[in-house]
Amino acid sequence: MNLYSKYFEKYKLPFLVAVFCVALEAICDLLGPTLMSNIINTGINQGSLSKVYYWGMLMLIVTVLGACFAITRSILASKVSQRMGADLRYDLFEKIVYFSELSTDKIESASLITRMTNDTSQIIQFVNGIMRIFLKAPITCIGSIILASMLNFKLSLIIYGTVAVVAILIIVSMRLSYPRFYKLQKAMDNVNSVVQEYLIGVRLVKAFGTYDNETDKFENANTDLMQKGISSQIVITLVSPLITLVVGIGTVIVIYIGSRLFTLNLAKTGDITAFTIYMAQILTSLIMITNIFNTFVRTKASAARIKEVFDCDGEFTRSGEIKELNGDIDFKNVTFAYPNGSGVPAIKDLSFSVKDGQSLAIIGPTGSGKSTIAWLLLRFYDVKSGQILVNGCDIKELTIDSVRNNIAIVPQKPMLFSGSIGENIRWGNKEATDEMLHQAADMAQAGFIENMQGGYESLLGSSGVNVSGGQKQRISLARGILKNSSILILDDATSALDALTEAKVRENLSSKTRNQTVITITQRCGTAMFADRILVMDNGVKVGYGTHNQLMEHCEVYRDIYKAQIESVKEV
Template sequence: MNIYKRYFRKYRVLFFTATTFVFLESMADLLQPTIMARIIDEGVREKSVETVIGYGLLMLFITFLGAVFATVRNILASKVSQGFGKDLRADLFEKIMNFSESSADRMESGSLITRMTNDTAQAVQFVNGMMRIFFKAPVTGIGSMILAAALSPKLSIILFFVVSLVAVLIYISMKMSYERFAKVQYAIDKLNLVIQEYLLGIRLVKAFGRQNFEEEKFAKSNEDLEKKGIRSQLVIAYFAPVLSLVVSLGIALVLYAGSILFVRQEIEVGKVAAFISYMTQILTSIIMITNIFTTFVRTKASTERIHEIFVAEEDAEGGTKEFSSEAMSVVFENLSFSYPSGSGLYALENLSFCLNAGETLAVIGPTGSGKSTLVWLLLRFYEGKEGRILLDGIDIRDYTVEQVRNAVSVSSQKTMLFSGSIHENIAWSTPEMSPDRVERAARAAQAEDFILSMKEGYESSIYQGAVNLSGGQKQRVSIARALAKESKLLILDDSTSALDAVTDRKVREAIKEFKPRRTTILITQRIGTAMGADKILVLSQGKMEGFGTHGDLMKNSSTYRDLYVSQIGELDKVVI
């Protein structure tokens, strides 16, 4: 629970004010049985109407005060708990935004959503309940026991025995609940993941006719959640009636013992009635305390899951160096890398090459050769295990992560557009970007024609998942977004794969004109795209198979020649 200390410090004044009103409300509740005893023993027994009316009005006034205290307490509790929830969610989101890629790989998105919603809601409920119920229950319960003991020390023996037995039952219940509720939360994670995967791939599922399979997968996760939910609720189902039975037996024993004491004239009727009222308040407090411990157990499990986010590894900070030139040189020196949660095999091994500022590098190779890994390393999503990357002659680790990513713009094959207008998506890196720059970027990406054909042009809406755009349209908007960013290095990671050859060529020509001095890296599968680059890097199974111009590689790289022949044709053919 230590992670909540900073929030407590922020809201401590309101928190203590709310608990003060809880205390006052409890005092009002505790006074009523004693006043009722006075009404019975001094008013009814003595047949004094004035006494009955006097104490009756006092009882109404105290009840009114208790209602006022309860109202103020509820308002303060809502303000504190909702403010706490807002701050907690904001801090969690900020932390997730700064996750290292290995942390993001380890925690599935479905689990993160559950932690951001269900687990934080559980923590908010706990804080709200702490001010509304959790303080009231112990204060009322302890106060009732003290006042009951003052009324009749002999009857209090029964009371203390019942309370001790209930305390043991609550402890056993809490111990059994914790593990079960933690399993429920992980079952919710799995269910959310199934739903998320289906929604992201809904078209593919329908295209392959796999609805039945997805329904079975959902049903399996849903049934697992049901079973774990039932197991967690069974603890409450078993213990709640037992607790009520123990307290009810205690009340019955008090009635029996009270009647004996009354016959012996050792206690008055009003005091027996007041004692039973206090027993009832204790029963209510015990039920609330049971709920408190149940909520505490659930909150503890949720807190551990929230804590896992807060202690997760963040992006490396880096040094204090700054970029100086308009374009960026890129050098890989004997760099080797394997994914932290992967097989342990190198995705890139002993890679070395040099790209001068303002040049264009095409990276080509078969699937799984490490082309996209090279991009992730340039963005500092991961750190190389051996060797180093130099940007403008300085180790990439000597720049902050923010500086590196501000200096690089990326458009990938797996296009991600956001809900909003086309203008907002293209200007995503700089929301205040001028319309002129947005339109220039769209023209360079060969996207302006289809954008202007839409009803509202650049203000046309993109739906969630960009389902109202074709694959080629999405890629062109993504390329325009990368071009519009004022970056020193442009990376196009197979981002023209959905474009025809003519459009692909036009995009490449327009990119050179858009910002001539910008360093560019093209990740591609197309020889035709690679041939126009200043330098070409050929990768195969994470190793460099060749580096140089098209002419150099045609002479020296068998892998490059094989790709050329498979895509272009015979070696003596001329490509226009």
């Protein structure tokens, strides 16, 4: 649990106070049987009512003090554990926000949700338990053994043997439980993943009518979770009764031998009574300790999963000086293969240049590396071979903020968030005025917004479920335009727009008043042909670069695309 030492430092004082209260509460509980023994031995057996009152009043005071300590530690435990949990969740989310793309690929989103909720809750419960009962159990158990030994050493030998057997059972339980609890959390990840996939693709499922497939998939994941849950709990189910049985047998032996010692005048009635109570306390403590270790094992599994998140790589350099850059872009002999992929380069020895204010279209078959160029330019990944220069600076030497503050991207699949349309567009520029907002929407041909009942204050559902695909793209376009960055990347961002609307958007973006480098990633030759330069990619390799006319003359791949898309339509 060294990972959480900083949280302990932050809440050390209330934690230690709670632990101190737990110790005092345990001492008060331990004094009970001894005081009861004195009531019997010095009061009842000797017929002294004053002794009964004296020891009885002392026992009442000790009980009240124990209750006060219990209330104090419970309040502190609740506050500290919940605040610590809030800090842990915040740190986890902050870590995830700055995940490198490699880390995002490593841990699925469903697993991250489980780790931030279920695993974190397990940590909170463990911290709360430490401050409330976990420390009380061993103190009570050890204290009961010591005090019982002081009452009668011969009878205490039975306790030593009982505790030794229980210790063996606890060790076996821990060894068997840990791998089972780890698999249980993985099974929970799988259930969350199935549910998440269904919710994301619910419309597609309805369209294809694949309800049975989704139900079967969930049933398999749910059954696996159930079986893992049974497997992890069966150890506890078997060990707890065995511990009760062992301590019960020990108690019977204590009573039997105690009665024999009493007949021989080697033990007092009060001592035997106190001894029996101590055995009951030991039984309760041992069962509690077993639960503690099982909780610890489960918490250890959760802590390991949370540590995996903290150990993931963050983005390269995201803070520091933010530098203003122009739109000059140079790729120099860039080769890149996705980490943990097949090892085959997605881009091979790629070189090209774009001047500030020019427009570049990147075209090519599916899987030719078009979008990879955008990911590299945004530093979602860093190249291993070659250089990428923006404004003459190697982007590896720039901070993440410097790179991304100067680049806006409109992705192929527009991602909208719950909130108003205006809030979604203002993602591009939080300080934008209403006039700037409306201007960006006009450039993106998003005039439909003003016709909506709430206008720019109209609320969007999660992922923009209450607007059409073309409307999503235009809102996403407006967001990218509003950023007014040196470089604008359109990753197939007009695929849902009709030809006339796309032409108007293209005309707005090519306006002479906008000094901006626009990179358009597309599969449409009709879109690419209007750019200042066209980069043709095929299987990760540059096979053509130039104007439309130059490529029609010298690039076979581009000619084939043109013929398939433009000339075939003309013939029809």
